[in-house]
Amino acid sequence: MWNWLHKLGSPKSFFAISERLLPWFGTLALLFLSVGIVWGLLFAPPDYQQGDTARIMFVHVPASILAQSSYMMMASAGVVFLVWRIKLAEIALQCAAPIGASLTFLALVTGSIWGKPMWGTWWVWDARLTSTLVLFFLFMGIIALRSAMENRASAGRATSLLAVVGLVNLPIIKFSVDWWNTLHQSSSFSLTQKPAMPIEMWFPLLLMVIGFYFFFFSVWMMRIRTEVLIRERRADWVKRLVLTMKNKRDMKHAV
Amino acid sequence: MQFDSLSDFIQMNGHGVYVWAVYFLALGVLLLNVLRPKMMMKRFYKEQYIAYTLQAAVSNEKLKDGSGDYLK
Numbered sequence: 525m526w527n528w529l530h531k532l533g534s535p536k537s538f539f540a541i542s543e544r545l546l547p548w549f550g551t552l553a554l555l556f557l558s559v560g561i562v563w564g565l566l567f568a569p570p571d572y573q574q575g576d577t578a579r580i581m582f583v584h585v586p587a588s589i590l591a592q593s594s595y596m597m598m599a600s601a602g603v604v605f606l607v608w609r610i611k612l613a614e615i616a617l618q619c620a621a622p623i624g625a626s627l628t629f630l631a632l633v634t635g636s637i638w639g640k641p642m643w644g645t646w647w648v649w650d651a652r653l654t655s656t657l658v659l660f661f662l663f664m665g666i667i668a669l670r671s672a673m674e675n676r677a678s679a680g681r682a683t684s685l686l687a688v689v690g691l692v693n694l695p696i697i698k699f700s701v702d703w704w705n706t707l708h709q710s711s712s713f714s715l716t717q718k719p720a721m722p723i724e725m726w727f728p729l730l731l732m733v734i735g736f737y738f739f740f741f742s743v744w745m746m747r748i749r750t751e752v753l754i755r756e757r758r759a760d761w762v763k764r765l766v767l768t769m770k771n772k773r774d775m776k777h778a779v
Numbered sequence: 780m781q782f783d784s785l786s787d788f789i790q791m792n793g794h795g796v797y798v799w800a801v802y803f804l805a806l807g808v809l810l811l812n813v814l815r816p817k818m819m820m821k822r823f824y825k826e827q828y829i830a831y832t833l834q835a836a837v838s839n840e841k842l843k844d845g846s847g848d849y850l851k
Contacts, residue, residue: 557809565802566780566788576791579798583805623812630808634801641797739809746816753823763831769824 533610535752536761542745549742556735563728571725580638582729585713586736588631588656592694594624594740595659598666599691602684612748614680615755617687618670619747623740625663632656643707651700652708655693662690 531537564582571578598620604613635653636646647653666683673679701710712720713733719726756762782788791798 561802565798566782569781570792575794577794577797579791580801583801587805622815626808626812630805633804637797637801637804641794739812743812743816746813746820750816750819750823753820753827757823757827757830762827766824766827766831770828773824 533612535612535615535756536759538612539749539752542749546742546745546749549738549745553735553738553742556731556738560728560731560735564732568725568728569722574642577638577641578725580634581725582732584631584634584638585729586732587627587634589713589733590736590740591624591628591631591656591659592697593737594620594627594744595662595687595690595694598624599687602687605680605684606688611755612752614684615748615751616744617666617680617683619751620744621663621666621670621683623743623747625660625667627736627740628656628660628663632660648707650706650708651704652697652706655697655700658693659690659697662686662693665690 532541560582564579568579568582570576598617601613601616601620604610605617632653635656639648640646666686669686670679670683673682700706701708713726713729714720715730721729753762753765789795789799
């Protein structure tokens with residue numbers, strides 16, 4: 525197990541292993557998301573209070589879950605980098621930030637669009653919304669910090685530290701709906717408790733959440749792979765790969 | 780199926796604008812997340828091939844007469 529993990533930590537092995545995993549993750553993401561979207565839009569029943577706006581949930585909830593999960597994974601990569609100095613962990617951290625930022629943005633905007641017909645306003649400075657906005661700024665902060673620092677080693681340490689410190693925000697987001705009296709409804713989606721919504725809504729939502737996870741892992745892997753190539757561009761294996769790709773492109777043009 | 784006709788489906792009982800805005804936005808965000816790394820990868824292969832060719836040219840020149848150092 526440790527041996528395997530150690531192998532995965534080397535950029536070259538990661539590149540080889542992810543090449544085999546990526547098509548599977550991509551296909552599964554596409555499958556879960558398409559079934560989930562069709563089910564959510566066409567077959568799930570409208571909510572007895574919210575009507576058809578409840579269909580926004582099939583995008584908003586998975587995006588919000590992934591916004592927080594991706595932060596968690598990014599911060600874990602930060603811990604691994606700070607403790608064991610594994611280069612790949614630092615690459616993983618940098619690559620998770622833009623994806624996490626885009627998913628948090630999606631969660632915020634879809635929530636806002638949902639809020640307009642249901643609450644009568646696009647935005648309130650409510651605990652859940654504000655803490656999610658802070659999450660978005662944390663992701664942006666990590667992107668900005670990375671691009672502001674020339675030295676790769678100190679940028680790695682600084683972004684890892686920021687990611688770890690920002691972890692404090694995650695429980696605040698999660699429990700904001702219980703700690704404060706907020707406009708945002710409390711959580712109604714859970715794997716361990718009896719769902720607070722009809723099973724016809726819960727199941728497509730589950731498919732969407734799984735689909736978003738596969739999607740996140742796919743695009744995360746794609747970004748890490750590119751970054752690995754850029755950093756290892758002086759290595760022989762990358763050189764060979766670039767030449768093979770060039771040959772492949774030429775062959776395609778020749779046909 | 781929850782809708783009787785296509786126009787019912789598009790209108791979503793008057794909430795169509797909100798629901799469709801969310802779904803199209805999601806599609807856009809997901810697509811960008813896929814296209815961006817694909818583009819970066821493609822650009823890397825192209826630019827790096829040029830860099831290797833240039834490097835090879837430089838080292839060939841150097842072998843001959845020691846010139847070409849200025850290209851480094």
